[in-house]
Amino acid sequence: MQKYIAIMHRLTAACSIEKIRYLYHQIDWNQRLIGILGARGAGKTTLMLQYIKLNFLKNEDVLYLSLDRVFPPDFSIYQLAEQFYMQGGRHLLLDEVHKYPGWTVEIKNIYDDFPALKLVFSGSSALLLHRSEADLSRRASMYHLRNLSFREFILFKSGFRFEPYGLQEILETHVKLANEINQKIRPVQLFQEYTKFGAYPYYFENASLYHDRVMATVKTIIETDFPAITSFNYSSVVAIQKLLSFIADSVPFKPNMAELSRKTGISRDVLLRMIDLLLRADLLLVLRQKSTPTGYFTKPDKIYLHNSSLAWALSQTNEPDIGNIRETFFINQLDGIHQLSLPDSADFFVDNKYLIEIGGSNKTRKQLQKAENAFVIRDQIETGYSNIVPLWLFGFLY
Secondary structure: OHHHHHHHHHHHHHOOOOOOOHHHHOOOOOOOEEEEEEOOOOOHHHHHHHHHHHHOOOOOOEEEEEOOOOOOOOOOHHHHHHHHHHOOOOEEEEEOHHHOOOHHHHHHHHHHHOOOOEEEEEOOOHHHHHHHHHHHOOOOEEEEEOOOOHHHHHHHHHOOOOOOOOHHHHHHHHHHHHHHHHOOOOHHHHHHHHHHHOOOHHHHOOHHHHHHHHHHHHHHHHHHHHHHHOOOOHHHHHHHHHHHHHHHOOOOEOOOHHHHHHHHOOOHHHHHHHHHHHHHOOOEEEEOOOOOOOOOOOOOOEEEEOOHHHHHHHOOOOOOOHHHHHHHHHHHHHEOOEOEEOOOOOOEEEOOOEEEEEEOOOOOOHHHOOOOOEEEEEOOOOOOEOOEEEHHHHHHOO
């Protein structure tokens, strides 16, 4: 126990609290059981250490432990919790729980047997946690840590703090908002950097190795995480790698499942299952028409990589399609916050109300002239006018 406490002291001492991810302020830390899900590298460990540093000045009655380390054969998180509780511990934070076999049952037992103990757990793979989420759904408050927003990237990069804006606020007052931001920073230049490097906080640790680390994360998910929970073999892993690279170098991708099946050498049903797993692992996003049923046996109408950093890292040409990058950014920043579907006459239909067409600085309003609540979202502009809105401004939603 003392060894783990000493490790926690070292980690919290080295952890900065100057820049804190958006989710920290959304979590109700008073809940007895909290689960933090999210992509590998999104910053879940830092979030937990910051919570300790901000709330436990002497690190008393709190213990943080990452479960991705080597433990003795008889180690048990239940026994650890019991010993910690008997010694007066009241706040236990367990990181990388998916690395521990049977973690769901033991956490449930800890919750039931020690009612005065508050437990926070996190896992680096939303995919692995999703499988067991139902077992804890009645007990745990679950939160999903998204990749960095453009607003957060600006904070990490330059130190400028901006409050998040709502979608309606952006659409209705975008000229005012853009002018206020432009007085402090040059958003277009920063936005170009963000779309290439901005999804994960570790960019600020070593920029030169950023895309290598993104690639390593992807490989870990598809070569280690996937085979651990499904019957995928080596040929399936290779097929997933091909699929991701194909999407990275495509224009906004409208999948032809028969063609994909032929190119990858695997059946349509297995392809759809792969896409579903990639969605859960925060590697893909999909768009469907409003009337299309959900479920992984339903073919999506468009497929995107989860964020634009993935497109740059996975592209075989080292120059992913700019239209794809723009749409990927937009869907990434709105996904999970707003309802998105594919309309007949534009790129996105948001919240069953707003028609969105995305393009470059010269994108016209011709397609949307007669439509209500229609907006043209332009890249490479600092400010807009009327229903012309800068693309980068949608990076301030969270």
